[in-house]
Amino acid sequence: MASRFTRLTTSIPKFARGYAAPASVKAPITLFGLDGRYATALYTAAARQNTLEAVEKDLKALNLAVEKDATLRAFLENPTVNRAVKMEGINAVLGKSPSQITQNFFETLAENGRLNQTTKVIASFEELMSAHRNELPLVVTSAKALDKATLNKIVESLQKSTLSEGKKLLVSNKVKPDILGGIMVEIGDKSIDLTVSAKLAKLNKLITDSI
Incomplete structure (x- = not known):
């Protein structure tokens, strides 16, 4: 399953379908915009694998790092920085033990050139988790x-x-x-x-x- 999920794709729905799961799994609220669509795909994939809390923990850690370091935020939002270099920065912040879904998700963001949406996606994911609770x-x-x-x-x-x-x-x-x-x-x-x-x-x- 993981090997299918790690194939980097520009299609958000394909990201969410990377893991086999019951069709009943869906987001608790509907979010709009690019960040909402990415957050929903991440939520759906994590819910299917029962790793919502693990993914939330990863995202909170990343968001905290971005809030504390203006340089990191600028780095992620800078369109001139190579995607691979940005991904190295993300990996450095996430550390050695992020959820596999979190890792694959950010690889997808990097491949799609959407790492500049990181903070917005995290905020949208938190909305989904709040509604989930x-x-x-x-x-x-x-x-x-x-x-x-x-x-x-x-x-x-x-x-x-x-x-x-x-x-x-x-x-x-x-x-x-x-x-x-x-x-x-x-x-x-x-x-x-x-x-x-x-x-x-x-x-x-x-x-x-x-x-």
Whole structure:
């Protein structure tokens, strides 16, 4: 099976079909764009071999290295760098024991000249893994950091609402002083703006329209 998978091809669907698997295996959500298609192919191949967590671990390690090293990011995104040289760089970061699927996937990216999509593909793969775990991102933006009790109350309220869709909320508190006060809630692809700055903007519009 692995020998079929390692044949470098410019066709993403062929990549995902590199391993025999039940037809029922599919991505939990539909992603669009080039990065979405590559991430979906990787997710499908890893799911078929029960190596999702191993591949995720590899990608997190690579992403961390790219985030810490601007030179590495520039190296991957530079179209003038030879693909083979880029692959050597990827191998150096992945180390000696990446998942075979991870290794083959990046060889495919290199062959297709798509290593410049690395960080986008990783981000898309994380979206798929989050959906796989039935998680939903919740970002609460406030003028100053919220205490744990306040944040918990917001989370509990949303968890009981239809907005959470019964999913596990991945909570983060973003601090943005220029909202002046109140909060902005972003849950999945939905948002609720209860900030003072938004209310002032509406008030200013009403005043302007009435003049």
